[in-house]
Every structure is written in C-alpha cells, then in structure tokens.
Amino acid sequence: MAQLNKHIFIVDDDPIQAEMISDHLSKMSGYKIRVFNSGEECLKHMNELPGIVFLDFYLDGVNKDAMNGLDVLQEIKKISPDTDVVMLSGQDKIDVAVNTMKYGAFDYIVKGESAFYRAEKAVFNIYRFKKLEGNASKYRNMTFLLAIGVALLIMLVMYLQLTGKITDMPGWS
C-alpha cells in the first residue's frame, strides 16, 4: 500500500488562527506542516502535493483583492485531486458548508475553541478513509487477478480436452 501523505498545509489570513492550528497539529507526530497567509501563496506551493489543506473560507480579511476560499479550493482540486481540503470558517451556516462540499471539500470546521480538536479529528478521519480506500483497492486487484487465473485454467483444460491430450478428468462428468 502507498505511504500516507503526511504533508499538511494551513491557509488562513488570520495569523493567530493559523499558528494555533499549526501548533495543535504539530503535537501529532510525523506530520510536516506549512502555514500560508493567502490562497495565492498556497497555490504557488501545490507542486509539493500536500495530503491535506486546511483552508479559510474568507481569505480577503486583510487584502480585499485576495482570492477567496472557494476559488482556492477549486484550484487545489484541479492541481491535486487527491489532496483533501478541510474548510475553516467563522460562520456556522449550513448553506456555506454545503457549498464547500459541492466543490469537493472533505469537511467544514467552524472556528472557535473546539476547532483545534475538530481539526485533529479531521486529520484522523482523512487518514483512516485513505487506509480503507487503499485496502479496498488492494482487494479489488486481488479478486481481479484471481478471476483471470481461474479463466486461464479453464481455457487450458478446454484446450487440452479439444486437442485430445486429456480425455478424462477425474470428478468431471
């Protein structure tokens, strides 16, 4: 099974929020975390193919002309469809959450005191999902190879019977 990608990007124009999430996730061992204060900066580094991006919904709080979170989300998914994106927002609005899911976000976290624990949980869920996906793919491949093997065996037996190399198969009527 392929190694899980433990490279995480955090994109937020609020430096306190970004720093706090980064510090909290850093407690989990083995993760490489990078913080960006704009979507544009994050997109410049997407060639690093992060496994997860935590992305603020409103990225134009400091710079009015900055790309917003939904636009950045769409660009990320275009560049790296396998990267899972978790949206962060100060608004607990169902239509905002649904909209982000529509564009391919894995999860939506409302900023606040519990956001850090929810971010940790999102990382855990994403990696558990990836592991299950990897196992399912492995079993699919094994089943496919087994089916080909059985088909080849049947064809070999039929060939041998047709060419008269075997005339009787014990147990076959």
Next chain:
Amino acid sequence: METFADLTFLKTFTAGDSEKIKKYVNLFLNGTEPALAAIKLSLETSDWKALRTAAHSLKSQTKYMGIARAEELAIFIEHNAAQVSNLDQLPEAVQNLENVISRASEELRSHIAGL
C-alpha cells in the same frame, strides 16, 4: 474593577506554556491596529462588504483572547454590514469596539509582561 480580557482558554490550550501565550497575545496586539483601521476605513467609505469581512476577521481573534464584549460588537457589526441594516448604529458600535480593544490590549500587555 472591570476586566476585558480572559485568558482562560489560551492557558488551557497552551497547557500553561507562557512562551506560547506570549506568542499568541503578541500576534493579537500586532494585528488589532490594522484590523481596526480596516473597519474604520470601510465604515467611512460605506463599503459594507469590506466592513463585514474586517469585523469577521477580528471576531475569532477576540474570542481566543477572551474579550467577550469585543466579540459581541464584532458579531453585531458583521451581521449588520452583511444585511446593510441598522447602519445608524454602526459608528457607535465601531467606537465601542475600539475602546474595548484598547482597554483589553492594555490588560494583555501587562499580563504578558508579568509572565
């Protein structure tokens, strides 16, 4: 004496790590001046979308610093700027927000000086 900032959450979050508390408080103190400037400018220019965004940005920061009154005011400003409603009350709310943040910032400065 009335207090404006409550660092209970930050102390729990950092498990009492004074260096981390200082780091977050300094990030807040450095960020409030430009944030308030953005709020005042958008109010003066009646740019309600910019006012909503600027108030929204300040909201979570005030929450982590335990400045409940500033958080309430930021929510009020964000909501009314988004709805373009109660516009006559916005100048007073912005002034109150500035006053509360100024008092809270004094408290936070003296708190981290003692760490």
